[in-house]
Amino acid sequence: MIGDEQSIVVSTLSKVRLAFVNDVVAAELRRLRDSIDNMDAALVHLLAERFKITQQVGELKARHGLSPADPDREAHQIARLRALAADAKLDPEFAEKFLNFVVAEVVRHHEAAVRNSSVAT
Amino acid sequence: MIGDEQSIVVSTLSKVRLAFVNDVVAAELRRLRDSIDNMDAALVHLLAERFKITQQVGELKARHGLSPADPDREAHQIARLRALAADAKLDPEFAEKFLNFVVAEVVRHHEAAVRNSSVAT
Numbered sequence: 001m002i003g004d005e006q007s008i009v010v011s012t013l014s015k016v017r018l019a020f021v022n023d024v025v026a027a028e029l030r031r032l033r034d035s036i037d038n039m040d041a042a043l044v045h046l047l048a049e050r051f052k053i054t055q056q057v058g059e060l061k062a063r064h065g066l067s068p069a070d071p072d073r074e075a076h077q078i079a080r081l082r083a084l085a086a087d088a089k090l091d092p093e094f095a096e097k098f099l100n101f102v103v104a105e106v107v108r109h110h111e112a113a114v115r116n117s118s119v120a121t
Numbered sequence: 122m123i124g125d126e127q128s129i130v131v132s133t134l135s136k137v138r139l140a141f142v143n144d145v146v147a148a149e150l151r152r153l154r155d156s157i158d159n160m161d162a163a164l165v166h167l168l169a170e171r172f173k174i175t176q177q178v179g180e181l182k183a184r185h186g187l188s189p190a191d192p193d194r195e196a197h198q199i200a201r202l203r204a205l206a207a208d209a210k211l212d213p214e215f216a217e218k219f220l221n222f223v224v225a226e227v228v229r230h231h232e233a234a235v236r237n238s239s240v241a242t
């Protein structure tokens with residue numbers, strides 16, 4: 001009987017410990033995810049601002065007959081972002097892929113703007 | 122002779138005006154590009170921090186035998202980012218593509234970490 005009671009106590013303590021560990025892990029996961037969510041909100045707002053500015057660049061270039069593409073500027077941007085990424089311990093390859101991903105969206109915006117203005121005239 | 126002088130003056134004024142416009146446009150383009158560069162630096166640093174946190178999430182999950190994927194969490198993240206994007210006048214489709222792009226890199230990091238730990242043991 002004492003053996004049974006002991007095993008019940010051990011099993012209960014083990015369950016309490018597991019529940020405690022689960023609570024601690026869940027709280028830690030929540031804390032980390034809250035930070036990820038804050039950063040994602042900041043990233044989305046920065047991207048929104050960035051597109052507002054590239055839209056202004058597109059309009060300025062169109063108004064003054066400047067070419068939309070500028071290979072020298074792009075090469076400089078890539079080199080700079082790779083260096084910044086390396087400094088921040090982010091994979092420079094990823095930083096370059098990221099810039100290409102964003103620039104592809106900028107090009108898509110510009111093409112849509114040109115299509116819309118062709119429709120308007 | 123007076124006609125010649127007049128046309129020289131007109132041509133010179135036109136060149137001066139063009140040079141002035143070019144200077145103004147170049148200065149405006151530089152100002153906008155400086156802002157893009159500042160935002161890109163901020164984006165790269167935020168992404169570096171985000172990967173530090175997802176690395177902690179990956180380690181926490183691995184340590185406690187939790188599944189790396191969490192479809193409910195991902196669905197919530199997508200819905201939230203789309204709403205934030207719409208508020209910030211950013212295309213929600215792009216916000217979702219952006220999250221998928223970043224998550225694909227997180228998965229790549231986790232897979233590399235698993236490969237490295239398999240090599241180590």
